[in-house]
Amino acid sequence: xxxxxxxxxxxATASGLIWMVLAGWYNTPGFEDTQLLGAxxxxxxxxxxxxxxxxxxLFWFMILGAVTFWIVLPAAREARARLAN
Amino acid sequence: MAEDNDSxxxxxxxxxxxxxxxxxxxxxxxxKERTQGLSRLTYEYFERARREDQDxxxxxxxxxxxxxxxxxxxxxxxxxxxxTSFFVGLILFLSATLPPHIGPPADPSxxxxxILPDWYLYWSFGLLKLGPLNPELSILGxxxxxxxxxxxxxxxxxxVGFIAMVPFLNKGSARRPVEQPFWxxxxxxxxxxxxxxxxxxxxxxxxxxxxLLFDLTFLIPPVLGLISYTVFRAMxxxxxxxxxxxxxRLRPPK
Numbered sequence: 001x002x003x004x005x006x007x008x009x010x011x012a013t014a015s016g017l018i019w020m021v022l023a024g025w026y027n028t029p030g031f032e033d034t035q036l037l038g039a040x041x042x043x044x045x046x047x048x049x050x051x052x053x054x055x056x057x058l059f060w061f062m063i064l065g066a067v068t069f070w071i072v073l074p075a076a077r078e079a080r081a082r083l084a085n
Numbered sequence: 086m087a088e089d090n091d092s093x094x095x096x097x098x099x100x101x102x103x104x105x106x107x108x109x110x111x112x113x114x115x116x117k118e119r120t121q122g123l124s125r126l127t128y129e130y131f132e133r134a135r136r137e138d139q140d141x142x143x144x145x146x147x148x149x150x151x152x153x154x155x156x157x158x159x160x161x162x163x164x165x166x167x168x169t170s171f172f173v174g175l176i177l178f179l180s181a182t183l184p185p186h187i188g189p190p191a192d193p194s195x196x197x198x199x200i201l202p203d204w205y206l207y208w209s210f211g212l213l214k215l216g217p218l219n220p221e222l223s224i225l226g227x228x229x230x231x232x233x234x235x236x237x238x239x240x241x242x243x244x245v246g247f248i249a250m251v252p253f254l255n256k257g258s259a260r261r262p263v264e265q266p267f268w269x270x271x272x273x274x275x276x277x278x279x280x281x282x283x284x285x286x287x288x289x290x291x292x293x294x295x296x297l298l299f300d301l302t303f304l305i306p307p308v309l310g311l312i313s314y315t316v317f318r319a320m321x322x323x324x325x326x327x328x329x330x331x332x333x334r335l336r337p338p339k
Contacts, residue, residue, distance in 0.1 A: 031188070
């Protein structure tokens with residue numbers, strides 16, 4: 001149980017950290033402007049395009065990973081235990 | 086088991102008459118009448134817990150050693166180095182990837198349009214805006230006893246004084262809010278007031294009528310406190326019921 005929580009937390013924090021860095025690089029027009037949630041660069045180079053894809057993937061990995069380990073797997077285990085009884 | 090050893094207490098909830106069956110938990114008056122059984126029951130409860138502990142220890146292959154502590158080197162230091170490197174690494178990583186913004190130099194010749202304290206002092210800043218509460222006393226010919234700014238400073242003393250007084254009014258033996266709904270309600274009221282008075286301090290930034298905001302500042306906290314009091318009060322019976330039920334029920338032997 002605690003292990004599952006730790007896995008979810010590790011996924012959420014680690015991918016959230018990388019997401020924050022990439023968003024700080026590519027989606028932050030300025031310190032006193034929109035931060036982390038700005039518009040994507042208009043004409044991204046190949047590297048920037050890859051980074052934006054990775055950022056998007058990490059965002060969903062952060063959410064789905066935490067949901068999987070905190071909700072889906074425990075619920076499935078509960079359901080299986082209920083069905084077994 | 087009951088035949089061969091009568092002195093052994095039966096703890097499965099059927100024999101002694103001490104323990105109520107699961108489906109009929111005794112009422113409060115019945116519990117009060119039962120002064121003899123409770124000590125016996127407590128003894129049985131802890132004795133069972135102790136024996137289960139002992140059985141688990143006998144089954145386990147974990148070797149207990151007589152160790153008072155671990156040596157600082159290497160045991161403690163390795164852990165400390167691991168934690169230290171983690172946080173130092175995080176600081177290096179963040180300062181390298183997201184270098185801090187350095188704004189333009191401060192201009193001492195102009196005053197900013199909006200001057201605010203740091204966010205954690207908004208509540209105190211809000212207390213300086215209680216001018217409408219400062220009464221105009223007819224005994225003084227419609228004059229106020231003290232200036233509005235003095236009144237705001239005195240309000241700080243009142244709030245801090247109340248916070249300092251609460252531990253003397255209630256020593257806080259409750260482990261959960263549901264155990265003392267009244268004080269939980271007081272606490273919710275205080276937290277809500279911290280937020281509403283902070284909102285009042287930035288009233289010129291909020292898209293809201295400032296008179297309405299002023300009224301809500303003092304209306305919302307008691308309402309939230311009352312709601313939480315009633316909710317906790319409603320939860321209390323069920324909470325105490327299950328607590329007593331757990332206490333009065335001994336698990337049947339496996």
